[in-house]
Amino acid sequence: xxxxxxxxxxxxxxxxxxxxxxxxxxxxxxxxxxxxxxxxxxxxxxxxxxxxxxxxxxxxxxxxxxxxxxxxxxxxxxxxxxxxxxxxxxxxxxxxxxxxxxxxxxxxxxxxxxxxxxxxxxxxxxxxxxxxxxxxxxxxxxxxxxxxxxxxxxxxxxxxxxxxxxxxxxxxxxxxxxxxxxxxxxxxxxxxxxxxxxxxxxxxxxxxxxxxxxxxxxxxxxxxxxxxxxxxxxxxxxxxxxxxxxxxxxxxxxx
Numbered sequence: 001x002x003x004x005x006x007x008x009x010x011x012x013x014x015x016x017x018x019x020x021x022x023x024x025x026x027x028x029x030x031x032x033x034x035x036x037x038x039x040x041x042x043x044x045x046x047x048x049x050x051x052x053x054x055x056x057x058x059x060x061x062x063x064x065x066x067x068x069x070x071x072x073x074x075x076x077x078x079x080x081x082x083x084x085x086x087x088x089x090x091x092x093x094x095x096x097x098x099x100x101x102x103x104x105x106x107x108x109x110x111x112x113x114x115x116x117x118x119x120x121x122x123x124x125x126x127x128x129x130x131x132x133x134x135x136x137x138x139x140x141x142x143x144x145x146x147x148x149x150x151x152x153x154x155x156x157x158x159x160x161x162x163x164x165x166x167x168x169x170x171x172x173x174x175x176x177x178x179x180x181x182x183x184x185x186x187x188x189x190x191x192x193x194x195x196x197x198x199x200x201x202x203x204x205x206x207x208x209x210x211x212x213x214x215x216x217x218x219x220x221x222x223x224x225x226x227x228x229x230x231x232x233x234x235x236x237x238x239x240x241x242x243x244x245x246x247x248x249x250x251x252x253x254x255x
Contacts, residue, residue: 079105079113086117090124099124115141115151122155126162135159150185157186157193164197172197188214188224199231208235 086101102117102124109117122137141147141155157179163172172193179190191210198207211228214220220228 076111079109079111083113083116087120090120095124095128115147122158131162131166135162138162153179153185157190160190161193164193169197169201188217188220192224192227195228195231199235204235204238208232211235 082101083105086098086105089095089101090098099121102121105113105117106121108114118137118141122134122141125131125137126134138155138159142152142159144152144155156175160172160175160179163169163175176190176194176197178184179186180194181187184190191214195207195210195214198204198210211232214228215225215232217225
């Protein structure tokens with residue numbers, strides 16, 4: 001039985017390949033390897049230039065990006081140095097040189113130092129006594145649609161503070177109206193300014209109402225909250241014993 005199985009190729013160990021069969025297999029392997037090489041050569045001829053070109057473009061793009069980043073950093077450093085030089089001139093009392101430096105940055109800056117220079121210029125105009133010039137400078141910032149709303153409202157608030165300091169209360173009240181709203185970026189500072197206006201005009205009831213609201217608001221900045229508490233104490237001290245404080249412009253009831 002085993003002999004019959006062996007004759008038909010099963011029931012016994014697999015027959016070893018002859019030398020001739022091994023040679024045929026080797027030939028086929030070499031042919032397949034040669035065909036594979038030929039296919040790779042053809043593929044490289046077709047796609048090689050694109051691969052190399054893509055690599056070159058990638059390296060060039062990375063190099064350009066690094067160059068641009070270095071350029072931007074260098075420009076920012078240069079503008080920072082120019083701005084600091086103008087501030088140093090201002091601190092040294094060289095107002096003309098400082099103003100020239102700020103004006104130069106206002107005209108040429110691309111990285112934020114132009115806005116800083118505009119704010120410095122406006123503040124310097126105010127401290128030097130050019131009130132109308134300072135208000136105009138802040139009004140220009142407030143009207144600049146290229147700036148964020150936060151900076152625009154800051155310009156508006158600074159103009160109001162100058163007006164209050166100069167006694168221009170009627171115009172100041174009008175300008176404060178949009179700034180004291182809850183949607184304002186400078187809600188707390190604007191409301192403090194309004195309360196201070198009421199306080200200086202002896203409108204204590206209105207001033208106290210705002211100071212109480214600011215003191216009770218958890219989001220009120222700590223320094224502002226402390227000032228509100230101090231002013232409330234000052235208002236309390238002005239009240240006659242056992243009575244409510246009346247505004248200066250409130251009429252006494254007829255006797």
